[in-house]
Amino acid sequence: MLCLLFLSACADQPGQPLPALRIQEPLPSLAAEYQTTLSDTYAKRPKNGSRHYRWRLYRAADRIETHNLCAESSEVWSRTHYGEINHQQLFHAQKRLIEYVSGDLKAIGQLPIWTTLATLISPTDLSALHAVGEERYGEFSAIRYAGSIAEEQETLELLWLPQLQLPALIKRQRRDHALQTRLIEWHHLGDSPWPTPETADYRVIDFADLGDKEHDPALIGLLPGSPHPHSD
Template structure:
């Protein structure tokens, strides 16, 4: 099977994006996630550097480095009318894309609702933040924005601390303490910053032009590629693409 330059779900995605993403909604934030077994030994910690690039009804999560090694892929989520969602797994080095329709996400048991959308676009949901206790007298400023501190227990006894930027609905920092390990998420760069003495970084957002030049294939068509060695070669690199294990034997 030959890859389609413009798959059906990609065409719909392009239509939705071009329908309007307001600049006021846009924010680009680079984070570093550090996971460490307890007690934490710095040299054994796992590091991931990534960008969250959010626009109206769209968010791209682009991994940059994982434990020092380049990780050039993105997850692009699109919120559509009627409570539906679409997803594109982007492989930037290969200039390939796998498009998932809302029905594909349901078949893969990937639950997408308002809470899941907030988790992707805000990292901390409104309900999670509401369940934490605001720490009086702990407000400060980062990048020119007011930062509030919250603390408490989330989920199954996860001790949590959140330094929250209300104006952006994004955290400056999050710390989760699990029984066996800790996870911290720290903001490293921000656009736009109300005030910052740090160098401005260019967010690596995948433009519409770049997206149109990728080779796209619908997830539903991947089964047709199982016996095509040239296609399996690039698919084998899509380690984090949802559902690929069902096509690899």
């Protein structure tokens, strides 16, 4: 089912306290397309214009995939029955797949928080945000949150869709740049028109073996400094 979302008029109800933002599991399985815009805002620096990135999130109970539509690469995270998280980096043009087991991620300090991968909201964000209003967003009720993160010198604004447990809009403002991520459209995962790439013929490389592959022409320039897809 295709659901195009458009922001509509504000529908605040004075006198009714708005809830704090809480992640409520189980999370709905869905596929969503986002556009992230990075803008230079430092007044003394020549403006380089805004850069736009389209990407997709596929979310299931124990599997999360993000697909960078510009770079033709993907990140896949899977969670075992015991709660361990494994990771794959996919480079589609080169047909290469780099695998990280949970121990690899711990060793390089990149073991993520599952709910952050699944909702794009970190525990630091959650502790900083407070509700400031309620709106309609297409067919959904949405709650607007705002806050600031002193350690990052960052202000944060979020439009949250409780029914989807997903943000419709994230705005991050720092001294020299602004980052905005906006939901374009979403689908129930089983009805998604966006198939994930087939990887049966990809060459699989274990993270532990990357040092032996540094001269692989298909990997030059792709070897990861960090496997996390949403760092900023």
